[in-house]
Amino acid sequence: MLLTTELVRQLENTNVTVNAVHPGFVQSNITIWHSLSKYLGLGISPEKGANSALFCAQSSQLKGISGKFFDSQTQEIPLPKIATDIHLAKQLWERSLLWSGCQKTTTNDTINYDNYSGISGPYSLKLDSQEIAQITKTIFAEILPKPPGKLLFLRLLKFLWKLKFGSAFLLLVQIWKQEFHMERHLDSPEIWKICQDEKLLAKLQEYLGEKLVLWRSELWVNYPAKQLIPLWHTDSYPKLLSGVGKTINIYIALTEVNKFNGFEFIPNIHKSNNLSIKMTDPFSGNDFLEVTEKLAENSVPVILKPGQFVMFTDELIHRSVCNTSGKIRLSLTLRVTQPTVEVLPNYNPNYQQSVLL
Template identity: 55%
Template sequence: MQVCIVTGGNSGVGLMTSVGLAKLGYHVFIACRSHSKATKAIAYISQKTGNPNIEYLPLNLASLESVRQCVELFLAKNLPLNILINNAGIFNGHGVTPEGFELIWGTNYLGHFLLTYLLWDKLQESAPSRVVMVSSDLALKPTTIKWDLFVKSTPFNFIELYNQSKLCLLLLTRQLYQQSSHVTVNAVHPGFVQSNITIGHRLSKFFGIGISPKKGCYSSLFCATSPDCELITGKFFDPKGKEIPLPPLALNNQLCQQLWEQSLDWTGGNKPVGTQIINYDGTDEVWGPYSLNLTPEEIATIRQHIFKEVLPKPPIKVLLISALTALFKLQFGSIMLLFVQCYKRQFYMERHLDSPQLLQLCKDENLLAIIRKHLGDNLRLWRSELWVNYPSRQLIPFWHRDIYPKLLSGEGKTINIYIALTEVTARNGFEYIPKTEAENCPRQITDPFSGNHFYKVPNSVKNQVIPVVLQAGEFVLFTDQVIHRSVYNSSGKVRLSLTLRVAQDTVKILPGYSPIYDQPLSLSN
């Protein structure tokens, strides 16, 4: 019995493809978002074919985490995988995926890339096996890969992203075809199908336009099951199973390899993440890890609140008042910070002021007990920063120290607290230079507003850097002597963290830089 996975197998071409596979007696897994729609589809397929071996796999291709969970569920069944049909897709829509990628391209291509990549070993173990990419003739339109569009929200011309996503599936087809002689990989154009992908497709059958989903699945079934395709791989077929010449971009092996490597970076591939355990003993002015006085469930609730309520809803009124105030007082540092927050949308200042959940983190018992060991009892939180490190975008990558000589004055100690609200790894968090190597890093430039220094780090020193690795709910302390930077996020997962700047009450916080407020928050009993 052949074992098959069909993404989007609950409706349209995917449903008819699943029916065709079930008629052959295959074990078919329908991978889609909706459990209720999958249940109806399974009942329909079983009634049409009499095949009892039809199952559901939850899968949201827009979410890389959902893709990983889907693969884990399938692999746990300890079955072979003979046929993978990457059929699901969206034609329109606006926004970004949970990991920050453009929604159409992230769903149609990147989700399928990770799914195929994580199942590739299983496909090879089950060989001879077959992969079918449902592309489109619109993949022939682009003349270049528009990389910058993939890491932004959907533009007004969403069709361009659809075309790019289908072109990327052709490049993936060619790349995979070159990696294995035991797994055939082909792409198909199903034609203009009377499906539910858009309103136009839904209405097309009333106007006699297009073909039925049953006819639209012909080329998918042809590539997946026909003996004639047993040795054919790396090709592109039309709705009737006739070969379509691949566009020059898909025949460019260097471009195929570039997309492959970039996709691995964006998704994290199947490389292990978060397996390191590092203790920071203060030798390099870093201490930890310590744990908050919160359960994993409480951390998850706060994290969900931040993603759903805090990040999408900036305090517009407060920001506007702050901008006008800063402009009136000619506080250029404040204006610059406001610009960075609004432009990057990954850096959020002082959000504990409008979020009881974040304030709960700032006043955590375990957190305050550790800080008091370094600073004593009279503590003031003078600044907080909420950071979101998406795989699709790069946080500020410069090597720097958090000294802030133009923001603080007076005698007294300060400390920085870095709190992990998601898993922090060597591939999505930050790294620092050992104290013994810091003197080998020449100062490159100084921030005129904060006074912080930025450093040029030789390659010999970069080889000595130490990553910060934490579980959600853990934190480290570090002083202003630590040279550090955010790493490029190649984990395929969003990293959310909260950085707190705490000082003794003898330290004066100078006004004119923080974009939200000037008065520090007391953390004393």
């Protein structure tokens, strides 16, 4: 009904009329209950169900009539007040264009994140756009859906032997969903190629020094109308890391990342020191924080072209945004530290093997 209201507005001064119909309960095959209804003597036939739609399409009585709502007997039903809310109808229209990928959401905005503490960039990989596009295609076709079978099986046995049921459960979820996101640098030459990018390594060495330890990699796929981690959080891992040394997180865009599908962060100048904890991840120890709407209004989106990346510290408060771009977003996050930091064997869905870059 809101769609009808908005279409009427958009098609003013044309010869097109727009009306909504309620066909009644039709003996269709939409659900199992619809399919069974004709055997139970419920509902009306598809032919009768088409009556009101045909009436609106063909009747001369409705010439020039728009914005009405008719029942299965072609009788007008008064529209509820909410259905005539022009602002809400327009908002739904715009959201629907985003959700269905029918509205261009590409943004040419560029943000220099060096102006914010806890995050820096954007920087560019040495890999060119064609190489990034080919790697992305390979990830979707060959890496995400196909497990490193033998290694996963051995990992599952180890988790069960050591009674790490939480880690075993997460691994089984990945197997069931056929989406293998974690530690793919250990078995995927394409992802390892990104990890060895010269410009990436140069930036990491500026921050961490000559020796770089890659202790975790994660492929993040954000599908339209989905949100990965909607809660505000930091990426510090008290249960996973021990020792003295610096760590850094690298977020690499493999497809376009924009304000409609990426993540956002709260600049430290707006951050309160007494944010309460909403809940704690039992595996990593990460805290999910209670952030007020007023504070969230100060958030800054991360906007990157394919092949660009940002680096951010464990203190950065961030969350993913609900993907309203209409397109799948793919990114690679690398967790890198110094040799003085020990990776603890508490949680890792696939492996716990750190590698030197």
